[in-house]
Amino acid sequence: MTEGNQGLGLIQGVGLTVILTLVARQLAMLPILKIMGSMVLAILLGVAWRSLMDIPATAEVGINFASKKILRYGIILMGLRLDIPKIIAAGPQVILLDILAILVSMVVIIFLGQRMGLNKKLAALIAAGTGICGAAAIAAIAPIVRSRDDETAVAVAIVALLGTLFTILYTLLYPVLNLTSFQYGLLSGSSLHELAHVIAAAQAGGSASADIAILVKLGRVAFLVPVALVLGLIFAQQNKTGAGWHWRQLQVPWFILGFLALSGINTMAILSTPLIAFLIQVGVFLLTVAMAGLGLNVSLEMIKKVGCRGLVTGLLGSVVLSLTIFLVIAGLIN
Secondary structure (H helix, E strand, C coil), rough: CCCCHHHHHHHHHHHHHHHHHHHHHHCCCHHHHHHHHHHHHHHHHHHHHHCCCCCCCCHHHHHHHHHHHHHHHHHHHHHHHCCCCHHHHHHHHHHEEEHHHHHHHHHHHHHHHHHCCCCCCHHHHHHHHHHHHHHHHHHHHHHCCCCCCCCHHHHHHHHHHHHHHHHHHHHHHHHHHHCHHHHHHHHHHHHHHHHHHHHHHHHHHHHHHHHHHHHHHHHHCCCCHHHHHHHHHHHHHHHCCCCCCCCCHHHCHHHHHHHHHHHHHHHHHCHHHHHHHHHHHHHHHHHHHHHHHHHCCCCCHHHHHHHHHHHHHHHHHHHHHHHHHHHHHHCCCC
């Protein structure tokens, strides 16, 4: 491809992902679709476009740029959501609950994935999305485990679908769960998939429930970096060749370091609140653009092949996670 064609392809591909993002953001304002969120809708629009419309071969350059490079910039900006001292101040029980949620998700879903004959990378993505923070976690883990775009998109779709389903179930079950508002907030924050799901479900318990739910959820987000590094080490060991391999050969993704750096900046209150809010919105927009790019790279044959098994794996893992957290919070496990 000539330099001129590459430039044209970059404009075509990125332009298409931006258009799909703008459409997804408008659709996400509709009551029925709001709970799904713009990121999931962007993926679905991308998949639909790939299936129904012709995409110029030159546009693949821009689509890949969106799904890989723009994705990393969005992840970095998401670090501004974290205020580490607030998470620590919430107490060790909250941090332990976050650790439990992540461990249960990772262990159970990866184990179930093996039993279901699921690709190890896809199982790891579903586990990370369930245990940490949905699409953002999947996006951060994907380049570390070197998953394909279609695997990443399938994982995002599965986690988003299950998160939406469980959000509705939590809201319907709240009156009969016999939990206080605070306990329900703990349950929502430590077991639901996306931050949007947590916020939506926690509203049923009132403002006190919503406040603790968001705090607990952000605690899970804070564990994104160590989980990413551990998974990177595990997959690097599995793929190592030759006796000379050493853990120091593991490359720390620069965007994870950027995520940590911006979380530190937010913690130190260097930037104004309006600026942080604006940058977070920019980050959400960039992640949505990246999700549209992922959708445009999806093979429907891949979805047919792994979608059902992946969905069942994620569903069973989510059920185990919710029940475990509920029992702990309700005091049935000492």
